[in-house]
Amino acid sequence: MYDTIEDQLDELIRSEDPAVSHTADTLAASRRRICGETAMWRWGTWVFYPWSGRLVHVLPREEFQRVRTDRNRNKIDRAQQRALRARRVGVIGLSVGSSAAVTLAMEGVGGSFRLADFDTVGLSNLNRLRAGVADLGVSKAVLAARQMFEIDPYLDIEVFTDGLTEESIESFFGGTGTTLDLLVEECDTVWAKVVAREYARRRGIPVLMDTNDRGLLDVERFDLEPHRPLFHGRTGESTASDVATMDRGEQLSYLMTVVDEPRLSPAMRDAVGEIGRTLSSWPQLASGVMLGGALVADTARRILLGELIPSGRSYIDLDELIPAVGPQLDAELALVMEAVR
Incomplete structure (x- = not known):
């Protein structure tokens, strides 16, 4: 079982307002605000991968997409x-x-x-x-x-x-x-x-x-x-x-x-x-x-x-x-150059 939902929530919080410098307390408060009355382990989606036997906890769809592609901005x-x-x-x-x-x-x-x-x-x-x-x-x-x-x-x-x-x-x-x-x-x-x-x-x-x-x-x-x-x-x-x-x-x-x-x-x-x-x-x-x-x-x-x-x-x-500028170095010259390095 893989549950990093707290870290994912922190990434979501930082991505929504990157100019804010968060502390552990402000991040915790923001996590509580996002999850509301829902316990954190119940919030989001649990995904089971049958080929590996892994059960993974991830953000809900929209939040997941925002964080996962956050580093695409502003190229996309x-x-x-x-x-x-x-x-x-x-x-x-x-x-x-x-x-x-x-x-x-x-x-x-x-x-x-x-x-x-x-x-x-x-x-x-x-x-x-x-x-x-x-x-x-x-x-x-x-x-x-x-x-x-x-x-x-x-x-x-x-x-x-x-x-x-x-x-x-x-x-x-x-x-x-x-x-x-x-x-x-x-x-x-x-x-x-x-x-x-x-x-x-x-x-x-x-x-x-x-x-x-x-x-x-x-x-x-x-x-x-x-x-x-x-x-x-x-x-x-x-x-x-x-x-x-x-x-x-x-x-x-x-x-x-x-x-x-x-x-x-x-x-x-x-x-x-x-x-x-x-x-x-x-x-x-x-x-x-x-x-x-x-x-x-x-x-x-x-x-x-x-x-x-x-x-x-x-x-x-x-x-x-990226063209070569000449023929390949022969083995002996390559060894000499390696020794010089």
Whole structure:
């Protein structure tokens, strides 16, 4: 059992009037004023997390949100924070997408989420996925939802553990009054990539995609351009039905067209020909995944707050922004420099 409600109340009191210098006595008086006749242990919400067996005492919803996002101000003001909390965000693919989903939850960008991934956490995912060995075998979508609930127990999260399928796609995108406001697409399945965009375009939902190479971020503003071609027109008029019949080689070629193979990083270009031979899958680094989560969350927040961010492709390439000034130091010189230090 975890009960820090007194400390949380003190944070609430200080956040409401930061100019006041409180003493232990004034804080105690303010706590009594807020709780009224209710005993402190009864005030607020007790949240039980069945996967960890933890019972946690937190502030009521509105007070919790004010304190939890207090350090967002004035980068995000309180009116904007309330507006963001009313938004629905969908995330397809919770390997790379988990970084985006958790960052969105941390920043308070979205109050309702739909998470779709058919896969479970494997040992090889731990090079980039925020998880531990005790999480092996857990659904990636479930794991992301758990992490988000532990940040904010008041979130509304729906999990699709079969991924995006023909049977679940209508529920995932939602109907009248429950339609997604923004989609983050981070899956590897070609059919899901295409059909998700077809649905998003039909319903006027903006789509964001980070590719975990050279900081590439795609923005497709189907909310502003209802007839915009998918993937910025790179794949022509091909549909989800077309890609569903492609063999593995054709699907790989399709993906290379989407990401613009000549503009991949040298390491990724070299890796493409080795997949299925010397490499089991795409190389992905934790640093790239975390960067992608930041790019998606920042762009999502700005779009949901009404900024006119256009469709297009951007690169936040750290090799270009922070370039090396020469070749790598050889091992002997590196040892000498270390000794000098």
